Amino acid sequence: MQRLIVTENPEKWTLNVEGVQIVSPSDYINDEEYAKQKNVKVINLCKSYQYQSEGYYISLLAEARGHKSLPVTSTLMDFKLPNLAREDAQDFDKLIQDVLDVATKEDKIEFNIYLGTNNNQALSRISQLMFNLFQMPIQKASFIKKDKWQLQSLKPLNLKDLSDAEREELMESLKLFLTGKKIVRKNYKRKKYDLAILVNQDDPNPPSDSKALQKFVKAADKVGFSTEFITKADYGKLTQFDALFIRETTNVNHHTFRFARRAEYEGLAVIDDSNSILKCTNKVYLNELLAANNIPTPKSVIIQKNRHEAIDLEFPYVLKQPDGAFSKGVKKVKNKEEQETLLKEFFQQTELMIAQEFMPTSFDWRVGILGGEVIYVCKYFMAKNHWQIIDWKSKNKDRLGDSETFPVHMAPKNLIAISLKATKLIGNGLYGVDVKEVDGKFYIVEINDNPSIESGIEDEVDNMDLYEKIMSHMMKIVLSH
Incomplete structure (x- = not known):
């Protein structure tokens, strides 16, 4: 991204940062070169932002030209x-x-x-x-x-x-703002486009481990991005970038959703987009969406607060918190006593819950889909002596079950078909579809907007090709804007 600092007396400036040009208000207003440029970030440091001053018009013209402006005119009014x-x-x-x-x-x-x-x-x-x-x-x-x-x-x-x-x-x-304090490589030539990867070092179960993140950086470099890792503290820096890739567990009532919304407003390419976060993180919505479109799921019931009699399922069944992630908000209910205890606990945070038929299997399928195409297929086996992939109560290393990754062409065709049909209802982003297989039939359990992509698991078959597919898709979105 070309960066322009617009200020009076640019000849007095000694700032020397690659890819940054200092120009006068008059040049920016009158020179057709700047009017025609695309993919430009304008930092407006004029001597006044008063209404109808030169500084005011620099921000206004930048927005009209499709340039990213700091500040924007709405902020001046605020x-x-x-x-x-x-x-x-x-x-x-x-x-x-x-x-x-x-x-x-x-x-x-x-x-x-x-x-x-x-x-x-x-x-x-x-x-x-x-x-x-x-x-x-x-x-x-x-x-x-x-x-x-x-x-x-x-x-x-x-x-x-x-x-x-x-x-x-x-x-x-x-200098700090323009170069980025968390650029991931010290010796690099800045690319035309800038990618931000949102991460959280305190996330106990991030969707990508450190090795996978570095593979994303390498793939991004190959397709034409300079990459910087950002955190929730960097919200104000979003306008520096052309694309945002969220590699932190998402939720609606959360900064990840605000980042996605702000990035979309600023015209960035975004994965995960806010619409996918909104739809995928709520299991009540997903249940209704899949049912309305005749997509097979385990038998499910929406439970309203103080309407427990609506649960028409045999014990044991599974109780799901609407916005739980990584199976943390999923509990197996064995009897009436457990049911009342868990419902009381969950209903402190939500008015609706999902009760779902318990389908015991030794593994779950996970189908990774990007832009309407399958990019990986895995089997996630249940944790040792447990009914879920992760045993959250266990402190041992084997709390996570094994995994097996398949070439896409070797995966069951019906599995692929049902997964593609389900994600088309959500959007065109990056999804991980969890599927149960019982007696050769497939049932959608969840659609995740922020699927796990970890080194040695999801990339076991395609390795770097997987990361390059995702980064190439991101670049296509950038170029289409």
Whole structure:
């Protein structure tokens, strides 16, 4: 992605970052070269963002030209509504209290934020938070403490407002912002397109292990992406990229969904897209969708809170939390007593549940599908002495069952057919379909929007080809935008 910094007096700048050009407002407005360019990121550092000023029009023109702008014009307008900043800050009240109680002994604090950073490490988390909420390149935040810390004001700053020392701090933050602090290779030539891979080091069961992630990086490089790993703290950096690949367990009421939505709004190619997250992470929705389209599933019943008599299933059966992941929200119910205990527990978080016929099998099929094509087929065997693939109660190494991966052409045709039919109901993204086989018949158990792709398991047959298929698909989405 071509990066432009638009600011007055570009000849006075000494910033030297590959792929970054510094131009004047006049050049950006009048030079047809910039008007015709595609795949451009504009960082607007003009001396004023006032309505109908040059700075205002730089952001407006950038958006009209299909360029990614920082800030966008809607953010400029947001800063005319000071209460909006204070209301948003209330959503992160605990973080604000914890950080500022440590950062200062005074009852008032003011500090500048440069692209989400501040040279005072104690204030770095709040700086990132404020930039994520309001993506202005330079901001001044003021907090006062009465009974507790409150945001008094948040206002944009311009270059003319900065001292020489503050300009130096801005320059360091710009270099960090433009080059990426988590670029995965030190010696590389930046590609035309930039890919962000969203990960979470604290995720106990991430969809891809570290080896698989490095294979994704290698495949991305081959198809034409520069790659950076990002975390939930990097929400404000999304506009730097052309594509977002989520390799963190997804959910709707979660930052992964917000990342997907924001990336889509900014025109990035996204896997997993927000629509797939919304549909796949809710088992109540999936149950109704599959039933309405006559796709075989284990016998299932939707249970409403305080309507337990609706459960018309023999013991044992399986009780499913609507938005559980990695089988964590799935419990086997053996009798009436267990039923009442588990329902009481689950109904504290949801109004609806799924009860499903228990189909004991020694393994589950997993069919990986991307863009309407099957890319891998696995058998996941049950954990030792357990009815699920993962035995969450076990602390032993064998808590996870074995796996076996098959060439796609060797998989049962009916398995492939039912999996493709099911995912077409969701979308055109990356899915993992869990299927039970009983007496030669296949039953859809779940469709996962964020399927596991781990080194030595799903890639056992195709190895690097699997990763390149996924990255090539991502590049096709980028080029189609």
